[in-house]
Amino acid sequence: MxxxxxxxxxxxxxxxxxxSLGPTGCGSTGSARFAFDGRAGGVTRDASQPLAFVNETGxxxxxxxxxxxxxxIYLNVIAPLRDEASFVPWLGVKRAFGDDDxxxxxxxxxxxxxxxxxxxxxxALVPFPVQGTMTQExxxxxxxxxxxxxxKAPEAVNIDTPSVDVAGVAVRGDSRVPxxxxxxxxxxxxxxxxxxxxxxxxxxxLRKVRGIPTTFFPTEGGALEIxxxxxxxxxGADFSNLAANPADKDGTKILxxxxxxxxxxxxxxxxxxxxxxxxxxxxxxxxxxx
Amino acid sequence: MSMPKMLSVMALxxxxxxxxxxxDDSSRGTPAPTPTADGGVDGSPGDPDxxxxxxxxxxxxxxxxxxxxxxxxxxxxxxKANGDPPAFVDGWEVKFEHVIVTVDKIRLxxxxxxxxxxxxxxxxxxASVDGPWAVDVxxxxxxxxxxxSPDEKTVTIATIDAKSDGTAFDxxxxxxxxxxxxSATASAKLVNLDAAGxxxxxxxxxxxxxxxYQGTATYKGAAPAVGSVFExxxxxxxxxxxxxxxxxxxxxxxxDLQEIAAGEFPRGLQASADKVTVAQITIHTDHSFWxxxxxxxxxxxxxxxxxxxxxxxxxGAASGTVTLDDLVNVDVTGFKTKNDExxxxxxxxxxxxxxxxxxxxxxxxxxxxxxNSYAAYLQYSASSGGHLNADxxxxxxxxxxx
Numbered sequence: 299m300x301x302x303x304x305x306x307x308x309x310x311x312x313x314x315x316x317x318s319l320g321p322t323g324c325g326s327t328g329s330a331r332f333a334f335d336g337r338a339g340g341v342t343r344d345a346s347q348p349l350a351f352v353n354e355t356g357x358x359x360x361x362x363x364x365x366x367x368x369x370x371i372y373l374n375v376i377a378p379l380r381d382e383a384s385f386v387p388w389l390g391v392k393r394a395f396g397d398d399d400x401x402x403x404x405x406x407x408x409x410x411x412x413x414x415x416x417x418x419x420x421x422a423l424v425p426f427p428v429q430g431t432m433t434q435e436x437x438x439x440x441x442x443x444x445x446x447x448x449x450k451a452p453e454a455v456n457i458d459t460p461s462v463d464v465a466g467v468a469v470r471g472d473s474r475v476p477x478x479x480x481x482x483x484x485x486x487x488x489x490x491x492x493x494x495x496x497x498x499x500x501x502x503x504l505r506k507v508r509g510i511p512t513t514f515f516p517t518e519g520g521a522l523e524i525x526x527x528x529x530x531x532x533x534g535a536d537f538s539n540l541a542a543n544p545a546d547k548d549g550t551k552i553l554x555x556x557x558x559x560x561x562x563x564x565x566x567x568x569x570x571x572x573x574x575x576x577x578x579x580x581x582x583x584x585x586x587x588x
Numbered sequence: 589m590s591m592p593k594m595l596s597v598m599a600l601x602x603x604x605x606x607x608x609x610x611x612d613d614s615s616r617g618t619p620a621p622t623p624t625a626d627g628g629v630d631g632s633p634g635d636p637d638x639x640x641x642x643x644x645x646x647x648x649x650x651x652x653x654x655x656x657x658x659x660x661x662x663x664x665x666x667x668k669a670n671g672d673p674p675a676f677v678d679g680w681e682v683k684f685e686h687v688i689v690t691v692d693k694i695r696l697x698x699x700x701x702x703x704x705x706x707x708x709x710x711x712x713x714x715a716s717v718d719g720p721w722a723v724d725v726x727x728x729x730x731x732x733x734x735x736x737s738p739d740e741k742t743v744t745i746a747t748i749d750a751k752s753d754g755t756a757f758d759x760x761x762x763x764x765x766x767x768x769x770x771s772a773t774a775s776a777k778l779v780n781l782d783a784a785g786x787x788x789x790x791x792x793x794x795x796x797x798x799x800x801y802q803g804t805a806t807y808k809g810a811a812p813a814v815g816s817v818f819e820x821x822x823x824x825x826x827x828x829x830x831x832x833x834x835x836x837x838x839x840x841x842x843x844d845l846q847e848i849a850a851g852e853f854p855r856g857l858q859a860s861a862d863k864v865t866v867a868q869i870t871i872h873t874d875h876s877f878w879x880x881x882x883x884x885x886x887x888x889x890x891x892x893x894x895x896x897x898x899x900x901x902x903x904g905a906a907s908g909t910v911t912l913d914d915l916v917n918v919d920v921t922g923f924k925t926k927n928d929e930x931x932x933x934x935x936x937x938x939x940x941x942x943x944x945x946x947x948x949x950x951x952x953x954x955x956x957x958x959x960n961s962y963a964a965y966l967q968y969s970a971s972s973g974g975h976l977n978a979d980x981x982x983x984x985x986x987x988x989x990x
Binding site for chain 1: 704705706707708849852882883919921922940941943944945946948950951952953954955958959960983984
């Protein structure tokens with residue numbers, strides 16, 4: 299675009315960003331460094347009860363499945379891009395804003411170079427398969443990367459492993475819509491622009507959730523805890539948009555992500571995509587000390 | 589900015605000094621002249637020359653909407669053949685009659701790099717000047733802007749010659765630059781508003797708008813397919829987007845200074861002992877029309893606004909109007925027309941291919957009080973358009989609930 303400097307903050311792909319199963323050290327030196335455990339799971343709740351909630355379009359949604367895969371994880375000293383102005387009353391979580399290219403690269407001082415899959419309907423915390431490493435500094439934001447599985451390049455576009463796999467039933471008035479869907483961060487979400495063209499963005503950028511506000515000063519012996527709230531993924535979903543979607547024999551509607559073809563990405567899947575990548579409301583990151 | 593351009597800027601500033609003189613009080617900045625009886629300061633419409641004059645080693649603050657606010661967005665089906673100017677991929681030419689922002693509380697702080705990771709951390713205020721100033725950047729002024737385009741005409745709103753304690757700025761230091769965009773207010777100095785702008789500003793005060801984009805969009809693309817929803821969109825749409833998005837722009841990066849890393853520039857302003865340093869508050873009007881939040885260079889769309897025009901619905905519809913209120917209940921995750929039809933994504937330019945299916949925007953990690961509201965999305969994105977100099981990003985603190 300004329301007259302525009304594309305102020306894209308590029309996160310250098312150093313050894314820190316290569317998914318590995320061994321603890322590697324990256325980040326600054328000088329402060330204390332130590333290893334730590336990380337765990338991820340759903341929100342704290344009574345797991346004996348189904349997860350049911352009413353979203354902002356008036357649908358009562360009962361989820362029967364919500365498997366989420368996250369990792370690697372980075373902890374950054376940079377502050378969130380924008381300050382929250384007030385609380386969002388829905389779900390009682392704070393709202394923050396921004397992400398992506400207006401957020402500076404900052405400095406990553408903690409990392410977990412591993413991936414974990416967990417049941418977001420369960421409060422049980424699943425440990426990462428590898429320990430993380432941390433340089434002891436004030437943490438202000440977390441980054442949840444949604445990388446392809448080990449063995450796949452981070453920039454691989456054609457992958458088939460979902461970041462989130464959901465199923466449930468949505469009810470509104472007389473309408474009852476059973477649904478299922480697997481969100482895969484592949485080329486269905488990239489633009490068709492070529493590098494250097496208007497709105498061109500690498501697939502790696504949409505696989506990063508950056509600027510998640512968190513504030514802690516880590517101490518050795520503590521652990522990183524990530525709680526995933528699946529409800530924001532359906533915040534604005536309107537299941538009446540699934541009328542024309544493909545369905546299983548039992549009538550379960552299948553969420554679609556596709557740029558081309560008879561069925562293209564539907565509004566519910568877009569909301570899942572938005573919610574998965576929201577810098578606030580979905581992920582709660584904290585440091586816990588035994 | 590090159591030396592010859594800076595000299596020409598200085599010449600324009602000095603030429604404009606006849607109407608207003610600098611204050612001798614260097615403890616605070618020099619705002620525009622005192623209000624007239626009606627509460628505003630009447631500049632001559634189209635003749636905003638005569639703003640305050642800065643001194644060497646001091647700062648002059650201007651406001652710009654770039655040449656885009658002044659000339660608007662032309663449409664061409666082959667953008668790269670025309671130098672690839674910013675344009676709407678869905679075929680709209682957009683011209684502004686008014687782009688009015690209310691600026692206030694310019695502050696220079698010590699130590700912009702107090703915490704490189706956190707722009708909020710800066711030293712104490714060393715100099716400041718308060719407005720508020722209502723500026724119509726679609727009219728502009730007589731100070732050439734930072735982009736280098738001869739059509740970027742900026743207007744001076746204030747100067748600061750020295751620190752609050754009376755001492756001179758240190759040319760070896762940088763000072764953090766901060767400013768606010770605030771709600772329209774009766775106390776605002778109407779820097780360069782014409783009669784129509786003043787009337788619009790009265791509406792802005794009533795509604796609490798901090799930014800107002802008013803103009804006309806005209807469809808210039810290829811004729812839409814017969815039977816498509818695009819046939820039912822009027823070819824001319826008059827829009828008034830009054831936005832309640834007051835925000836603070838904090839510790840901005842300065843693209844006039846040497847880049848320190850890819851896309852990263854030093855924060856703050858740096859005085860010069862032998863000249864006036866111009867600091868330009870730049871409003872990027874294109875942000876409001878992005879299809880993805882917070883990503884510069886994102887393609888621009890007007891279809892989702894036009895599809896909500898008052899006259900939408902019949903082939904050959906007459907010119908229609910649309911306001912931000914018409915967009916409150918519009919869902920960015922799946923746009924529909926005023927008649928609740930699916931609005932497909934479309935591109936009528938050669939260098940962008942629209943995805944198949946329904947048009948949708950990407951909030952890119954941002955949430956709104958009303959889920960997916962296009963009005964919230966648009967005015968939030970507009971608030972991200974405040975910069976320092978040509979493209980220097982600032983940390984944005986929203987002083988409202990998006």
